[in-house]
Amino acid sequence: MKNYAIWIAAWLMLACASTKQADKINLNDVQVAQKLIGLEFSEAKIDTMLGYLEENLQGYEQMRTFELSYDTEPALYFEPFPIGFEFPKETPIHQWEIPDNVDLPENPETIAFLPILELASLIKSRKLTSVQLTEIYLSRIKKHDSQLLSFVTVTEELALELARKADEEIAAGKYRGPLHGIPYGVKDLAAVPGYPTTWGSEPYKDQYLDQTATVVKKLEDAGAVLLGKLVSGALARGDVWFGGKTKNPWDLSQGATGSSAGSGSATAAGLVAFSIGTETLGSIVSPSHRCGVTGLRPTFGAVSRHGFMTLAWSMDKVGPIGRSAQDCAVVYDFIRGQDHLEKTVKTTGFSYAYPTEIKTLKVGYFQKLFETDSGKVLPQFASTLEEFRQLGIELQPVNLPDSFPFEVFDIILRAEAGAFFDELVRTGRVDQMVEQHRGSRANSLRQSRFIPAVEYIQANRHRTRLIEEFSKAIAGFDVVLSPTFGGNQMMITNLTGHPALALPTGFDERGRPKGITLLANYFDEAKILQLAEVYQASYSHHGKVPTGVKGQ
Structure with a gap:
């Protein structure tokens, strides 16, 4: 009985280790993911990246434990104005002329x-x-x-x-x-x-x-x-x-x-x-x-x-x-x-x-x-x-x-929307949305997770x-x-x-x-x-x- 218990304990430790190892990012994961971004690295180069990718994932998981309010904007924000643009001077509200001869319609x-x-x-x-x-x-x-x-x-x-x-x-x-x-x-x-x-x-x-x-x-x-x-x-x-x-x-x-x-x-x-x-x-x-x-x-x-x-x-x-x-x-x-x-x-x-x-x-x-x-x-x-x-x-x-590469510009909107609705996608609540077809907002938010920074x-x-x-x-x-x-x-x-x-x-x-x-x-x-x-x-x-x- 004692030997049997030792064997069971050893098997559980091995199973846990195997599960933990299976959860790690491996060579095959990266090779498959490369297809999403149109790049191809050698096995040797992928091997050197695995540690970084694991650290990245740990960072993502830690970041997700910190809540963000809806009105928290990114530290980097958009400034569309060309070089040398001069902003207008502030003007007060216009003095709108309200007509004084309007008759009240019956209808x-x-x-x-x-x-x-x-x-x-x-x-x-x-x-x-x-x-x-x-x-x-x-x-x-x-x-x-x-x-x-x-x-x-x-x-x-x-x-x-x-x-x-x-x-x-x-x-x-x-x-x-x-x-x-x-x-x-x-x-x-x-x-x-x-x-x-x-x-x-x-x-x-x-x-x-x-x-x-x-x-x-x-x-x-x-x-x-x-x-x-x-x-x-x-x-x-x-x-x-x-x-x-x-x-x-x-x-x-x-x-x-x-x-x-x-x-x-x-x-x-x-x-x-x-x-x-x-x-x-x-x-x-x-x-x-x-x-x-x-x-x-x-x-x-x-x-x-x-x-x-x-x-x-x-x-x-x-x-x-x-x-x-x-x-x-x-x-x-x-x-x-x-x-x-x-x-x-x-x-x-x-x-x-x-x-x-x-x-x-x-x-x-x-x-x-x-x-x-x-x-x-x-x-x-x-x-x-x-x-x-x-x-x-x-x-x-x-x-x-x-x-210009017009076909790529839509990822700007989709990536930013994916960030704002991150919690909606991760919790699965996005599945509650009425439209779920390929062109739906729900599907757009899901795919945003695969847009590289x-x-x-x-x-x-x-x-x-x-x-x-x-x-x-x-x-x-x-x-x-x-x-x-x-x-x-x-x-x-x-x-x-x-x-x-x-x-x-x-x-x-x-x-x-x-x-x-x-x-x-x-x-x-x-x-x-x-x-x-x-x-x-x-x-x-x-x-x-x-x-x-x-x-x-």
């Missing part, structure tokens, strides 16, 4: 689609109270959102409380400006105390964050009324979330696209006066284009992202979506600039003037993106380019940079070159016109951090909105907004009531 639907400054006029003159306006939007949400799925959470009690406060302040002569009493919605990546911040994803649908996003705080200070949290596609991807698919109000068989799907859909449908969206790789511009609204993606660093979910620290931007360029200009003016809570935020200038002499603007266009290979203008853009020429603008051709750094070095080249290409222009999709424009300008404006330009043969994108140099938001406002004053392609929500 609530007409009221819901009025521009911000006309709504401001009605509220300031007390022809319409903020409570009445808020109730109009709440009624429209209850009537139409079951089809659109643009809201995650309706903050009805808070909205009415803020509206009553606005009415009391205005009655007492304490008018805060054009957003005072104006109802809006914010993409549900932004934290609002007391309400879920779901990030559009099943694992976070019951998440409450005890902080207020800077943009929400700035709008609160301006007297705006928060109607609710608008849908983000799951973890800022697409228009599908745990509650379904957010719809385009112009065609309910079609999704709103982009992760600011709720913001685009609700604004187009007249469920809010304006909304706040975010963009990393098209999520303001794309749903604005699809839903026929005007969306501003500001310069990287022009608007604080504090209190918003991070998808990619070096690519995320926050901006307004409205039914006109003027609406976007008003909202941007109030949310831009420093908050001393988020280190990428810069001082901003905003010299907005309307009417403006647009004939003095130097306007370029990415000619090759607007034309076929034979040099003929694509039919969907012919009338739009002619409309700009009719405004007295001479369009000058510009070329997009093309000698060296390649991430190399991609950012190429990005530095791209910033310099693209900045040089458009430096001589005030505004550049581009198709919203096609070529690499959207990827390039999100990587470089230049501002963009989604501009509706009419409807296609199926009655769906179409549009283009206006681009500008860093912090030149005023120029693209001014040109867009002149265009919209001349051609009424914006502010329409979508077919999916017509009638009360």
